[in-house]
Amino acid sequence: MSGGRAKALNIEQLTFRYQKDTPTIIDIPKWQVDAGDKIFVSGQSGSGKSTLLNLICGTLTPTSGTITLLEKPFSSLSSAKRDEFRAQHIGVVFQQFNLIPYLSVRQNVELAAYFGKGVSKESRELLRNNMSMLQLSEQLLEQRADQLSVGQQQRVAILRALINQPEIIIADEPTSALDSQAQAGFIQLLLDSVRQTQCTLVFVSHDIGLAQHFEKHIRLDQILNSEPSHVA
Numbered sequence: 001m002s003g004g005r006a007k008a009l010n011i012e013q014l015t016f017r018y019q020k021d022t023p024t025i026i027d028i029p030k031w032q033v034d035a036g037d038k039i040f041v042s043g044q045s046g047s048g049k050s051t052l053l054n055l056i057c058g059t060l061t062p063t064s065g066t067i068t069l070l071e072k073p074f075s076s077l078s079s080a081k082r083d084e085f086r087a088q089h090i091g092v093v094f095q096q097f098n099l100i101p102y103l104s105v106r107q108n109v110e111l112a113a114y115f116g117k118g119v120s121k122e123s124r125e126l127l128r129n130n131m132s133m134l135q136l137s138e139q140l141l142e143q144r145a146d147q148l149s150v151g152q153q154q155r156v157a158i159l160r161a162l163i164n165q166p167e168i169i170i171a172d173e174p175t176s177a178l179d180s181q182a183q184a185g186f187i188q189l190l191l192d193s194v195r196q197t198q199c200t201l202v203f204v205s206h207d208i209g210l211a212q213h214f215e216k217h218i219r220l221d222q223i224l225n226s227e228p229s230h231v232a
């Protein structure tokens, strides 16, 4: 099924609970995502989607088990090394876009470059190319993030996620505030951008209707251990 393709993500025996005396939220015996896949992960509200993404991004540490990202033993790195790895190899598009409101578009994107692969002639060229791919005018570069329309903010969030040429992009319900037409447009834009850069996309949402846009769809409950004994 997955053949001999390189794995972008390999999760083994992963469990996570927020505190010692609270229930296990994540219990995944095994889950792999092939490099280059664009996968949609659905799950009901409160089922653990954001928790899983935070584990994959390294902002949370597993209670047990391992997460291998791009063939690196990501979850065994120190928190500082995980931050460094994330900045260089993972692009994240959040639910609320998380742009810094008082910074310009350029500053928002270059801040990510600064913490990632660095601001350089190459990163500026990439920024210009990606702006044209996302149909954003260059005049927008000096505009403050809080002066952008929602549609522009979305595209700037993609710009920022792509600036370090990540091998994997993680998207956490970035369409939840949009109507269905705008959702479809945003997802197509994201998929087109990701296809051009050949990176892996893990897109998470409770809205199962969005699955139609993706080649692969998995429900979180299909990868979670269904044994009731995992609740503390």
Ligand SMILES: Nc1ncnc2c1ncn2[C@@H]1O[C@H](COP(=O)(O)OP(=O)(O)OP(=O)(O)O)[C@@H](O)[C@H]1O
Binding pocket: 018, 025, 043, 044, 045, 046, 047, 048, 049, 050, 051, 052, 206
């Ligand atoms: N910081 C936290 N401390 C303790 N429990 C938490 C924390 N964050 C989330 N949880 C709990 O973990 C469970 C999963 O939450 P999570 O946010 O991962 O779900 P979700 O599927 O992303 O939900 P939604 O679709 O509503 O965003 C919930 O029961 C939630 O209450």
